[in-house]
Amino acid sequence: MTTPQLITQKLSAGPADAGTLDAHRTTAISPLISPALLREDHPVDAAVAKVVRQGRSETVDILDGRDDRLAVVVGPCSVHDPEAALDYARKLAAKAEELRGDLHIVMRVYFEKPRTTLGWKGLINDPDLDGTFAVNKGLRLARELLLDVSALGLPVGCEFLDPITPQFIADIVSWGSIGARTAASQVHRQLCSALSMPVGIKNSTEGDIQVAVDATRAAAASHVFPGITIDGLAALLTTSGNPDCHVILRGSSAGPNYDPASVTETLGRLEKSGLPERVIIDASHGNSRKDHVRQGEVVTELAARIAEGERGIVGLMMESFLTAGRQELVLGRASELTYGQSITDACLDWDSTTGLLDTLAAAVRARR
Numbered sequence: 001m002t003t004p005q006l007i008t009q010k011l012s013a014g015p016a017d018a019g020t021l022d023a024h025r026t027t028a029i030s031p032l033i034s035p036a037l038l039r040e041d042h043p044v045d046a047a048v049a050k051v052v053r054q055g056r057s058e059t060v061d062i063l064d065g066r067d068d069r070l071a072v073v074v075g076p077c078s079v080h081d082p083e084a085a086l087d088y089a090r091k092l093a094a095k096a097e098e099l100r101g102d103l104h105i106v107m108r109v110y111f112e113k114p115r116t117t118l119g120w121k122g123l124i125n126d127p128d129l130d131g132t133f134a135v136n137k138g139l140r141l142a143r144e145l146l147l148d149v150s151a152l153g154l155p156v157g158c159e160f161l162d163p164i165t166p167q168f169i170a171d172i173v174s175w176g177s178i179g180a181r182t183a184a185s186q187v188h189r190q191l192c193s194a195l196s197m198p199v200g201i202k203n204s205t206e207g208d209i210q211v212a213v214d215a216t217r218a219a220a221a222s223h224v225f226p227g228i229t230i231d232g233l234a235a236l237l238t239t240s241g242n243p244d245c246h247v248i249l250r251g252s253s254a255g256p257n258y259d260p261a262s263v264t265e266t267l268g269r270l271e272k273s274g275l276p277e278r279v280i281i282d283a284s285h286g287n288s289r290k291d292h293v294r295q296g297e298v299v300t301e302l303a304a305r306i307a308e309g310e311r312g313i314v315g316l317m318m319e320s321f322l323t324a325g326r327q328e329l330v331l332g333r334a335s336e337l338t339y340g341q342s343i344t345d346a347c348l349d350w351d352s353t354t355g356l357l358d359t360l361a362a363a364v365r366a367r368r
């Protein structure tokens with residue numbers, strides 16, 4: 001890893017001590033690769049472009065009710081080992097092909113983790129899992145993995161957390177998410193208005209659904225805001241607005257919110273705001289109280305409601321990896337980790353996941 005350069009120079013011209021007025025707490029500045037350079041090194045070929053476009057358009061067709069399948073965003077809580085993620089992707093690609101008549105499967109390939117307080121912030125921020133923060137390496141690994149997963153014919157979904165990151169990877173993403181901790185953020189709502197894919201926006205960790213409805217409305221509008229270009233330069237961006245944003249109910253610290261009353265209330269709030277009445281349910285997080293076994297119960301209950309005719313729920317999210325549960329990462333001791341097991345939230349294992357995907361596919365057929 002390159003050692004970050006200490007700031008030694010004054011940061012602005014003017015009076016002799018002007019440079020001492022800021023940068024008091026910035027201890028290092030080091031170069032960041034440009035999005036253009038990364039894209040040139042790892043370009044999207046025609047086959048991947050087709051997967052991305054199709055992944056996006058099929059999701060939008062489901063959101064708008066032109067396609068009666070369910071969208072299912074499924075995969076690890078976070079990627080910490082690209083090899084294990086790709087192993088998982090190979091299995092999921094085969095399953096997605098098998099069920100494609102009933103389910104539109106998008107793989108969760110999450111590289112940025114919003115923490116409640118502190119913790120490992122994801123593969124882009126710290127790819128070596130040791131606190132060395134080799135961000136340029138993280139961006140490269142992320143882009144390579146997105147290309148590899150897409151090359152299997154599997155569209156990918158990512159959470160967008162840092163407003164600069166999308167320029168490095170968004171061209172390979174078919175579905176995006178704004179998490180519970182940033183749904184209220186104007187910066188993220190503006191970002192959504194620029195993104196080229198459908199974006200799911202979560203209710204708050206405390207259970208406020210209106211914040212996700214408001215974010216969906218704000219993201220659908222045009223905005224002007226500072227951002228970066230593909231060359232990594234600061235620029236003023238003007239956006240047209242994203243009509244494909246939608247609410248994700250993820251439960252909260254107060255408990256689940258996938259029950260019929262919460263879904264009806266959400267659809268009512270969307271209607272009142274002049275927005276399409278559709279939701280995705282996240283079976284994990286507050287809806288499972290972070291218990292992966294409970295995720296299975298949530299999905300099974302939702303499948304029964306879908307089979308009975310529920311149409312407001314257009315998609316589901318599941319956290320799933322090769323091995324069940326989660327493990328604690330000790331920074332610098334990644335070699336001791338169990339292969340294919342989450343180091344963030346607990347995940348369903350592969351066998352349970354395939355059973356639940358079969359159950360959801362059967363529910364879609366019953367609803368027809």
Ligand SMILES: O=C[C@H](O)[C@H](O)COP(=O)(O)O
Pocket residue numbers: 077113114115116117118119285344345
């Ligand atoms: O999905 C992942 C986590 O729920 C989220 O990043 C918050 O995690 P934390 O509460 O462990 O920080």
Ligand SMILES: C=C(OP(=O)(O)O)C(=O)O
Pocket residue numbers: 077110113114159178179180181202250285
């Ligand atoms: C961080 C996540 O979820 P939430 O924002 O709902 O906590 C996630 O889905 O990885």
